[in-house]
Amino acid sequence: MSEVARTNPAPPIRSVHGIGVVCGLAAGVWLGAAEAPTKLVNSGLSPYAISLCMVAGVFTARWSVPTLLKGTRQVFADLAQNKHLIPIAILAGMLWAVANTLTVFAIRDVGLAIAFPLWNTNSLVGILWGRVLFGELKGATRINVAKVVLGAVAIVAAAVMLGFSTIHTGGAHNRAVGGVLAAIGASLLWGTMYIPYRKAYISGMNPLSFVTIFTVGELGTMIALVLALDGGTKAAVFHSGEMRHLLFWLFLGGFVWVIGDIFQQFATKYLGIGRGIPLSNTNQMWGLAWGALVFGELAHADADHRLLVLIGSLVMICGALAVTTAVATEKERGSMREALVRECARYDLDYDRVMKAYAGEGPATTIERRSWWDYAILAASVVVFVWLGVNARVPELAMNFAWVGVLAVTLVASAAGCIWVLWKTTRFS
Amino acid sequence: MTTLTKTKSILTDTHFVIPVVVFCFGLALLIVLH
DSSP states (O other): OTGGGGOOSSOOOOHHHHHHHHHHHHHHHHHHHHHHTTTTTTOOOOHHHHHHHHHHHHHHHHHHHHHTTOOOHHHHHHHHGGGGGGGHHHHHHHHHHHHHHHHHHHHHHHOHHHHHHHHHTTTHHHHHHHHHHOOTTTTOOHHHHHHHHHHHHHHHHHHHHHHHHHHHOOOOOHHHHHHHHHHHHHHHHHHHHHHHHHHHHTTOOOOHHHHHHHHHHHHHHHHHHHHSSOGGOHHHHHHHHTTTHHHHHHHHHHHHHHHHHHOOOOOOOOHHHHHHHHHHHTTHHHHHHHHIISSSSTTTOOOHHHHHHHHHHHHHHHHHHHHHHHOOOHHHHHHHHHHHHHHHHHHOOOOHHHHHHHTTTOOOOOOOOOOOHHHHHHHHHHHHHHEEEEEEEEOOOOOOOOHHHHHHHHHHHHHHHHHHHHHHHHTTO | OOHHHHHHHHHHOOOHHHHHEEEHHHHHHHHHHH
């Protein structure tokens, strides 16, 4: 007999809205800060090379952070329980890599001013998939639907405004159709990438296990793209002596991005795509804060640009507030439960286990002895970062170190708060 | 249900098929644009 039959009527799902909101907002802070280290890289290397190095840093962080938080035994035990989801996690990483590369073509062909608004609509694509495939917002009150949809649209619009405030458009572009298609393609791929995210979490998979596998697809696809499209084994990324001095900043950017992405994964788990992704898309505001306050990118901006920043920031805050206050009612949570039931019926999963994991009530993280390879992975990551740091060259770039301190404290405080909430309420379940 | 059966099942799942189709579209677009 199916597991579903014996769980009817299903118990109500506890509300995890607050946890998701904290994770979504913290994700915005960290994803925005990830841009900062890459501003220190001005090498003339190809975008493929830059992407590959960042992804290599991401790979290092994606294996070390879950190891630090839960230990590889627990990560692999979770993966063993959800082996059928491994292909879909790899696929998500592949989608990310191709989407990221498409943005390079979009910028090349139509410029950032046109490409950026187009690919920023990915959260709206995500909302569509969430509604169609996972029944998100089904049964929601009209007010909640309006809050989520208008809030997401406001965040996208605000991101575009903030983006425009720092963009300096170039001349005419000769390959406009291709560039627009690339930007739309990136939006579609990133928006679709949230399907695997949500799929994994309604099946009871842990976000830390998901990202560990996700990164295999990410790194594999980036290496394949460099080999196929950027000069093969002769690509500059494999031979340039310049790389050694730049790698630290790219790895650091990747590391910061991973922390943000892990929070985004937990936001998607606890809020769904429709609410979690728009909240984490507030990263644009934090990215601008680093650019303007630390690197002085708005120092020569005119009054119109400064007004755009002010309005954009206010619209983004209003959008985030709208999404944050759209707490799912019991009826909407019933629709989410139906999505869980579908997964359990299709893959013969233990409904009770999946339900507990989904609600953040999975098996508590036991303080078991770490394996020697846990320490080896952590030590290797530290050695890599120290080695890269020793070889790093600090570029001559004017920076406001007082603001570096303020934003760094904000980063640490947001991460500490989010980790504390996750640990106290879910034990990183 | 064995892992093999589950894996076969996921290959025909809309949640897997849609991302695969979108990935193929993205890759084809990338190759055309390159």
